[in-house]
Amino acid sequence: MPTTEKPENAPEHCPGPSTEQAGKASACEGCPNKNICATTPKGPDPDLQIIKEKLSSVKHKILILSGKGGVGKSTFTAQLGFAFSSDENIQIGVVDIDVCGPSIPKIMGLEGEQIHQSLSGWSPVYVQDNLGVMSIGFMLPNPDDAVIWRGPKKNGIIKQFLKDVDWGELDFMLIDTPPGTSDEHLSIAQFLKESGIDGAIVITTPQEISLQDVRKEIDFCKKVKIPILGVVENMSGFVCPNCKGESKIFAPTTGGTKKMAEDMKIKYLGSIPLDPRIGKSCDMGISFLDEYPDSPACKAYLNIIEEIKQHFTKKN
Incomplete structure (x- = not known):
């Protein structure tokens, strides 16, 4: 930036x-x-002031980050959006800035939908009245089409998602990011510099190969002054739906996420166990939390989401 x-x-x-x-x-x-x-x-980028004015009606902006791919950022973003939107009084916007791997449309049941233009700009695609989504996935003629773009073009579409979309009044804007600390991350930090980022939720899995990349993401946040709301350990173990016994699929070798959070002095929000039904729900584009409310994974999600809600309740 x-x-x-x-x-x-x-x-x-x-x-x-x-x-x-x-x-x-x-x-x-x-x-x-x-x-x-x-x-x-x-x-100075003249569009920064335009973005600030455009997003002045968005109360809270949250990034979902991880230095590692495949740890469940998009899944967590979608479930967080579904959970917040269960309250009809809360307005949610989900922005998918994973330009080369847009999975939010599929996960949120919007595959095949298209963006529409109005007098006030692009209209988000709505899951329901209080849950809107924007993704480059809506612009691809075929969901299997590769997006082969260099940095400047990626930056351009991210800027459009912020300044050219008619988001209206939102309580939360959830921004799903790709892995790493590159163009998209620098761009979103720059574009939201004037309007502010309330914080980042960092997603990881327990094994050291994931934590190694996640530490880099945490360091990135500190360097660009993005507050970290906390870290979530995803796929922390498999809970058998019958006997309820737990098996460590990705066993931690260096103490896991909790130890990393303690060492780096950031909040540990909790862990979510593996559940094959989460993947099934994502493939079907439905809310896992609504479909399997009694599952251990659902309870773990809701505990973490309650922690996030409490943070903003105290802040307000």
């Missing part, structure tokens, strides 16, 4: 990411940030 400060890992003669020589100077050769610096617009 544009800044006058040099990154901690910058080369000795770094010209600075907001200068005209950013990504082009001889000192930039070999720098991992070269391409991002070269393609990032320089100077």
